[in-house]
Amino acid sequence: MKIRTAVLPVAGWGTRFLxxxxxxxxxxxxxxxxxxxxxxxxxxxxSGIERVILVTSEHKRAIEDHFDIxxxxxxxxxxxxxxxxxxxxxxxxDMVHLVTIRQKEQLxxxxxxxxxxxxxxxxxxxxxxxxxxxFGATPALAELIEAYVATQASVVGVMRVSxxxxxxxxxxxxxxxxxxxxxxxxxxxxxxxxxxxAAHAPSDLAVVGRYILSPKIFERLEQTTHGVNGxxxxxxxxxxxxxxxxxxxxxxxxxxxxxxxxxxxxxxxxHVALDHPVYGPIVRKTVATESERPT
Numbered sequence: 042m043k044i045r046t047a048v049l050p051v052a053g054w055g056t057r058f059l060x061x062x063x064x065x066x067x068x069x070x071x072x073x074x075x076x077x078x079x080x081x082x083x084x085x086x087x088s089g090i091e092r093v094i095l096v097t098s099e100h101k102r103a104i105e106d107h108f109d110i111x112x113x114x115x116x117x118x119x120x121x122x123x124x125x126x127x128x129x130x131x132x133x134x135d136m137v138h139l140v141t142i143r144q145k146e147q148l149x150x151x152x153x154x155x156x157x158x159x160x161x162x163x164x165x166x167x168x169x170x171x172x173x174x175x176f177g178a179t180p181a182l183a184e185l186i187e188a189y190v191a192t193q194a195s196v197v198g199v200m201r202v203s204x205x206x207x208x209x210x211x212x213x214x215x216x217x218x219x220x221x222x223x224x225x226x227x228x229x230x231x232x233x234x235x236x237x238x239a240a241h242a243p244s245d246l247a248v249v250g251r252y253i254l255s256p257k258i259f260e261r262l263e264q265t266t267h268g269v270n271g272x273x274x275x276x277x278x279x280x281x282x283x284x285x286x287x288x289x290x291x292x293x294x295x296x297x298x299x300x301x302x303x304x305x306x307x308x309x310x311x312h313v314a315l316d317h318p319v320y321g322p323i324v325r326k327t328v329a330t331e332s333e334r335p336t
Contacts, residue, residue, distance in 0.1 A: 044186050044253060045092060046160075047085045047167040050153035051078065052098035052144040057302055066101045068171050070306065073313045073320060077300045078104060081171040082137060088183035090167060092138045094160050096153045098145075105141055110134045149272025154254075155262040163256050165189065168275075173250025174309055177295020181251050185291050188227050189253040194287035197233070197279065198251030200297055204239035210247035211235050211276035213290045228290040232280035246290055248276060249297055258282055 055067030062070070068078035082093055097104060111130060118127040144156050154168055167182055175181035175198075185196045199213055211233045219229035234243055252275075261278040282288060298312065299305035314324040 042164055043089070044165055044167055044189065045090065046094060046164070047090045047092070047169050047182070048094045048096060048154055048157045048161065049078070049081065049169050049171055050096045050144075050150060051101055051104055051171060052096055052147055052153060053301075054100075055301075058306075066104050067301065068101075068104055069107060070300075072174070072300065072306070072309050073317055076107060077174065077306070077309075078171045079107070079133065080174050081169050082108075084175070084180045084182055085167070085169060086137050087180045088167075088186055090137065090182070092140060094140045094142060094157045096142050096144050096156050098143065098147070105139070108133060108136065108139050148267070149274055151262050151265055151273035151275040151278055154275055155259060155273070158259045161256065161259075165195075165253060165255055168252040168254060170250030172299060172301030173297055174300050175249075175251070175293060175295040175297045176309075176312060177293070179294060181293040181295050181297075184226075184293050185251055185253050188223070188289060188291040191222065192227065192287065192289050194229075194289045195255045195258070195279070195282060196253040196289055196291050197230075197248050198293050199228075199246040199290040200249050200292065201245050202247040204242070204245070207242040207245070207247070208236050208238050210249070211279075212237055212242045212244055213246045213248060214243035215246070215290070223291075226292045226294075228292070230283050230288045230290055232283045232288075233276045234280070235274055235276045246292065248290075249293075251293065252279075254279075255282065255286060257286060 051068050055062035058067050069076040072080060085093060114130060115127060140160055142156050142160060144153055181198055185198055188196045202210060213233050214231040216229040216231045221228050233248060258278055261281045262273060265273050265278045267273055279288060298309035300309050314320050
């Protein structure tokens with residue numbers, strides 16, 4: 042079955058960016074010349090996604106506005122003859138069919154995904170965390186969709202992390218009794234362990250912001266008990282799902298940046314800026330000059 046729908050949870054407060062995010066959603070903070078969430082949705086569209094479900098909250102209306110038609114702005118740009126920017130803003134509004142769902146309480150990632158149940162229906166779907174941007178020759182979500190087509194199993198995107206970082210992620214538990222495929226990039230799983238310390242981590246493969254999930258996950262989420270801070274963990278539900286139907290990990294090929302943190306956001310900006318056809322030369326010159334300045 043074709044993966045047509047992607048769910049993007051965007052209800053969080055973005056407190057790590059305060060005061061910048063007091064009035065501006067963190068998902069709209071720019072990565073050079075586009076807001077961060079636009080990169081995620083462009084990845085979804087490039088991967089064949091036809092519909093995006095935003096699980097949002099009352100203070101995130103600006104995200105919906107960004108992907109809506111702006112008749113007044115378009116009229117001004119057309120009057121000025123600014124065709125380049127006119128095409129750019131129209132392309133954003135025409136990018137994808139967008140559905141929004143209000144998450145009235147923020148009870149964890151699992152709860153946010155569960156809020157999309159009625160809109161998703163009874164078909165497999167993608168989940169994308171817009172805090173995780175992945176840059177590479179092939180869209181990360183497309184690689185997960187290919188893994189789903191090949192295995193007919195739910196898929197979690199993973200990357201390798203150091204032992205000192207396992208406590209920050211869900212860490213997958215590979216099923217070593219089953220063979221890997223796609224040159225070792227697709228790995229059958231026994232389950233997922235949420236944020237283990239290095240001594241108890243079942244592997245060095247961390248789950249990162251990209252999933253293809255069976256609709257069965259909604260039943261598992263309903264049955265998942267509330268954990269720390271009263272939150273429903275998506276990794277707990279995936280672990281339970283793996284006990285009754287196949288779940289695999291896909292080691293994606295791109296480079297991931299956590300743009301939900303100021304450090305990752307800065308690194309992502311530098312990554313994009315260095316390759317930008319207009320700003321790249323300016324940034325490289327600036328970096329070279331700054332590196333020579335006495336500290």
